[in-house]
Amino acid sequence: MATVTTDPLLGRLVDGRYEIVARIARGGMATVYRATDRRLDREVALKIMHPHLADGVEGASFVSRFRREARAAARLTHPGVVAVYDQGLDGETSYLTMEYVPGTNLRRELRSSGTLTLGRTLDVLAQVLAALAAAHRKGLVHRDVKPENVLITADGAHVKVADFGLARAVTEVTSTATGTILGTVAYLAPEVITTGGCDARTDVYAVGILAYEMLTGALPYAGETPIQVAFHHVHDDVPAPSGEVPWLPAEVDELVAAFTARDPGRRPADAAAALDSLERVRAGLDPDLLDRRADLPATAGAVDADSPAGDAGDDSPEADGIDSDRLDAIPAAFFQEVSAPDERTEMLVEESTTRVPGRPAADRTHSPAAPPRRRRRRRALAWTLTLLLLVAGGAAGTWWWFADGPGAWTRVPDGVVAVPLEDARDVLAAAELGSTVTRSHHDEVPAGTVIESRPAPGDPVRTDGQVHLVVSRGIRTIPVPDGLVGATHQDATAALRAAGFEVGEPSPQHHDTVPEGEVMAVSVPEGSVQPHTTVVTLTVSDGPAPVTVPQQVGKPKDDAVADLESVGLKVELAEPEHSLDVAEGHVLRQDPEAGAQAHRTDTVTLTLSAGPPIVAVPDVVGMRTGAARAALEEAGFEVEENKYLGGLLDTVRFQDTTGEAPQGSTVTLTIW
Structure with a gap:
């Protein structure tokens, strides 16, 4: 009956923030889970280190080193590097939060296809080296480049390198505590095995082994014990890939040989130099070769990611039945033995060569004496042989002096x-x-x-x-991508970093028509070739500039429109409204009001006065003066009186305005 293993961490909330959803992979260093960051509502990859690494005397040292390396990795930003978001400690659990990359890894792609085409191999190598170059420029060394740490996006077009520097924290602690060196021996450079030394050239060596594996479908020293593999790395040159794939050109053999030179001084100085070498080789290859793939070898030598792996991210959880904590642990004494010269000298001759084998020396004194003539002949022969030996020895000495000696x-x-x-x-x-x-x-x-x-x-x-x-060759130059102006700041920055440039802080600039966040200018011409050390600065639109809306109420329309347009605001006119207080054609009301904050190109709506409303004029002829005045004033008119004979009869005889008139206008009454 099958046994179902349930991971106790599934469904757990780590550090009150990361909810574990599923397990992705397990290795000798950590287990990787897919989790949801509840605070930022995004998917992340959560790497939880195995508890035994923090146990014992070296536990505190490991936690300290782990945090230090995680902080260093978090400072590395590049499209080809799996981003590190956070690291922390939840109880006894040390964890790392990273970018979640849906897709697969290079190990699985090699398992499914056996080998890669030459073109695909060069593409993967170029992207890996570009990511490593960004790290090397900041003084970071990966230390554990292998197919399990080369992630491939779901579309298969992009490659991301994971776990920068994390192997260092584990190796320092474990090697101190147990006297062993940990890691995937198949990819270790000779200097790591012999001295423990590690720099950018160590990563280049591992990339060379990756190249051999992708081209041939096998590792250079497959199917042997870790100690045997380490011995080969120290004492043997990596064989040429064309030994397994005869159609591979000599340039590819030379590239792999340069990357995997046993002497670090003969390798490219860092990943940037290695990438430059790779690009030169690819430019000179026959395009027809790029689509060719080696036949899958009868006995594949690919390392099983679940057995001698030194880290998580190996493969799917289906392989968890294998003890994933097994590492390529090699006793430190072995490395000392490999690196130290053999000081043992076997003594082949201990006594005089004149002694007859198997016979005591004293017995010679009792041998019968040889006849005198025979003795003379022997002396002559001996002198002749001696002379010949002296001549031959002199010639041999002369030859040695000039062939192998000081001369x-x-x-x-x-x-x-x-x-x-x-x-x-x-x-x-x-x-x-x-x-x-x-x-x-x-x-x-x-x-x-x-x-x-x-x-x-x-x-x-x-x-x-x-x-x-x-x-x-002078400073390495790279082309500036086209299409930066008009792109978003994020897209332009990503394109520049992918090309190998460092991008400086953006220079914001207000603009009336360019949308906020869009690139307006680049500090170097697009399409030009610039030194790789150039820091490119992008001028990014900050949108229209802010303005304070000025007061326009009471102003004539033309003056108000000119005033608003002078500060970059647009004007829209609403339907005029009647007003007794504001003259016709003047601004009755504005929106936004005076003093409000707006931006250039924003619209201010002006409502103009249509003057007083037109109303009916009361007919007051024949009315007494007081009643007539009251009727007109109630209708909103001003009243003036012209009296004849002193207004003797107090009766309105005539009014100058009848019918309709603007409210507030004056009606003159004639009274007698």
């Missing part, structure tokens, strides 16, 4: 570094030394100038040898 070596002369290439070649030619050249970008050394020599000046080199010169 076969000279020293690299000074004056071959920090000078133009032609000058360095002249110096070497004068010393009867040849030269080979590779070119590499350098932020400070001018193009055409020698950055370094291998061996370095003063170091020994064979008299008929060659000195390898690394010549600067």
Whole structure:
């Protein structure tokens, strides 16, 4: 009967904020869950470290290192890097909150397809190196590059690298406590195995192993124990991929060889230099080769992500039956043995070679003496042999002196570094030394100038040898993307970072017509080629500028419209309204009112006065003066009187306005 295992963390609320929804993967370092951030209402990936890492004497040290590495990773922002949002401690549980990337990882893609096409391999490598380059520029080293940490989005077009620097916290604690080095040995560089040293070139080595695996469907040293694999990394060069896939061009072999050189000094200095090498190789390849894929090998050598993995993110929970805490743990004593020279010398001869084997030395004194003639012959033969041996020894010594001894070596002369290439070649030619050249970008050394020599000046080199010169290409330049102006600030920033630029703080600027958040200008021309160190600044619209609405009530229409338009406001006229207080054609009312805050291009509505309303004029002819005045004033008119004969009869005989008239106008009465 099948056994169903229920994860006790499913449904749990971590730190009062992250609700665990489902388990994504489990590895030797942590278990990864899909969770919902209740505070921000978004999906996240929640990485919960295994409790045993925080146990014991080294537990506090681990928690401290874990937090430090998480903070360092959180400062790294790049489209190809899985973002770190938060880290914390909930009781005894150390956790990390990361960007949730729906899709798969490179391990699963290799399992499903066996190998990748050459073009797909180069695309994945380029995106991985671009992400690593962003980290290396900030002094961060990944330390655990492997297919499980290369995430692929659901559309398959984009690659994101996860778990920057987190292996360091685990390795430092575990190696101190147990005397072992942890990690996926298949991808470890020789210097990590022999000395524990780690820098940007260590990541480049792991990328080279990834390249071999994607092209051939197997690891260089598959199916062996971790110690055997480590031994191969230290003592053997990684075989050329074309040994398994004959149609691969020599340029691809050379690229993998450069990435996986056992001497870190012979590898690209960092991921940016490695990416530059990869781009040059791809540009020179036959396009027809890019769609070719190697046949799946009969015995695939891909590492099972659930067995010798050093971290979570390995594979789906279906593999949880395997002990996922198994790591490639190699005793530290092994590394010391690998790195130390063998000081044991077997003594092959301990006694005189004149002794007859199996016979005591004293027995020789009792041997019968040889006849005199035979002794003379033996002496002559001995002298002849001695002379021949001396001549042969002198010749051999002379040959050794000039072939392998001090006479076969000279020293690299000074004056071959920090000078133009032609000058360095002249110096070497004068010393009867040849030269080979590779070119590499350098932020400070001018193009055409020698950055370094291998061996370095003063170091020994064979008299008929060659000195390898690394010549600067000048600072690495990259094209500025097109279409930045008119894009949103977020999209333009993402495009620049994907191209390899650092983006500075945006420069906000008010604009009447460009929508808020849209890019108006770029500090460097679009489509131009700029040094990779250029910090690009975007001028981003902040929308129309704010203004205070001025007072317009009582002003003539034309004056009010001109006043509002002068501060950038638009004017809309409402239907006029009658008013007894405001003259016709003047502003009766405005919306918004005076003193309100608005923005340029906002609309102010003006209601103009239509003057007094037109009303009926009462007919007061024949009425007594008092009654007539009262009737007119009640209708809203002003009254004036013209009296004849002193208004003897007090009767209105005539009124100058009849019918209808504007309310408030004056009606003159004639009285006698």
